[in-house]
Amino acid sequence: MTILEMTGVEKRFPGPKGGEPVIALRGLSLAIGEGEYVCILGKSGCGKSTLLSIAAGLEKPDAGRVVCRGETVTGPDRHRMLMFQDAALFPWLDVLDNVLYGLTFVEGLTRREKLARAEDNLAMVGLSDFQRFRIHELSGGMRQRAALARALAPDPDILLIDEPFSALDAMTREQLYADIQRIWKETGKTILMVTHNVREAVCLGERVLILSTPGEVAANEPVNLPHPRSMNDPNLTLVAAHISTFLQG
Numbered sequence: 551m552t553i554l555e556m557t558g559v560e561k562r563f564p565g566p567k568g569g570e571p572v573i574a575l576r577g578l579s580l581a582i583g584e585g586e587y588v589c590i591l592g593k594s595g596c597g598k599s600t601l602l603s604i605a606a607g608l609e610k611p612d613a614g615r616v617v618c619r620g621e622t623v624t625g626p627d628r629h630r631m632l633m634f635q636d637a638a639l640f641p642w643l644d645v646l647d648n649v650l651y652g653l654t655f656v657e658g659l660t661r662r663e664k665l666a667r668a669e670d671n672l673a674m675v676g677l678s679d680f681q682r683f684r685i686h687e688l689s690g691g692m693r694q695r696a697a698l699a700r701a702l703a704p705d706p707d708i709l710l711i712d713e714p715f716s717a718l719d720a721m722t723r724e725q726l727y728a729d730i731q732r733i734w735k736e737t738g739k740t741i742l743m744v745t746h747n748v749r750e751a752v753c754l755g756e757r758v759l760i761l762s763t764p765g766e767v768a769a770n771e772p773v774n775l776p777h778p779r780s781m782n783d784p785n786l787t788l789v790a791a792h793i794s795t796f797l798q799g
Contacts, residue, residue, distance in 0.1 A: 553740050554582040554605060554630075554708055559614035561600050561765075574600040575765035578614070582708070587734055587741045589755030591748060591797065597765025598744040602710045605742065606632040619707065628655055628704040635713045637697040639685045645696050646672065646681040652700040671699040674733060691722035698730070702737070711743040715750065724781060727753050731778045748797070749790045753779045760796040769796040 559578045562571040574597040582588055590598050603609040604616060607626040616623040618630060631652075639648050649668040653659065659667070672678055675695040685693060694714050701709055715723045731754065734741055745751050751758045752773050762768040771793050775785055 551584045552581045553584040553619060554742070555615075555617045556580050556601075556605065557615050557617075559601075559604060559611045559616065561597065561604065561609065561611050573764040575604075575611070578761075578765050578767060580759060580767055582740060582742055584740055585738050586757065587755050588743070588757045588759060589751035590742070590744045590759045590761060591746070591751050591793070592761030592765070593763055593797065594746075596761040596763040598761060599712055601761075601765060602632060602712050602742065602744055605708070606630050606710050608632070629707045630710060631701040631704060631706040631708075632710045633697055633701045633712065633714055635716060637693040637714075639693060639696055639700070641685045644682050644684055645677060645688070648685070648696055649700045649703050652703040656704050667703055667705075668699070671703045672696075674702070674736070675699045675729065689722070690718050691726060694718070694726065695729075698733070702733075702739070706739070708740045708742060711741060713744055713746065716746065723750075727781065728778060730754065735777065748794050749781055749786065752786050752790045752793060753781050758793055760793070769793075771796070 557579050559575050561575040562573050565571050578601065590601065592598050600609060604611050607623045607630065640651065643651065646668055649671060650664055653664045653667060669678070672681060675698050677692065677695050677699065680688065680692065688696065715726055718726070743754065755773055758771045758773060759767055760769040760771070773789055775789065779786055
């Protein structure tokens, strides 16, 4: 069952100093099934982050249509939560209050219910013992865990993730790859993730979409490897090598 569909989506931004507009997306169409984990790959400037912003409702397309669960996306809401590359946590709040902020616009929950949900999500990402830590007291990996808990807390239909692991060391990334696969399986969430890392996309995604420049879907490659996956799996390396051919040239 399709949960998110983008049809003929186009997006342009003003060119520098009044020059020609920059085309970020050109006639892009895609469909994401419920419960899928789909990764988006492409060279810098191909419109990957713009695609996520439009899916989240933070940007409006110049043409085309975005539909989530049969309804046209006209703005942001809690059903499509975006997890940013830099975590984007509030430094004046502790970890628990950052996650509670994600529940601000969820109607019908009491304070006690919000607290219970926040604590459950922090437990899911392994931060139960760090609820009252300030953001500057956390490592980079822990900050991304907190950001993931905040994005999951409103119980969105779709989790949109924009290169969350790119600034982390290799050991931390490996652990987070294992954790996010576990969380995806436990929650059944639909995940649409942008990355520059081919092996990361193959490690996590059931499908990999490769964007050309400007943003059009140039290839749609399934990843038929069992979960959980490890970056050290030789079969993963072979699939990544195949997908890399679409990025050459």
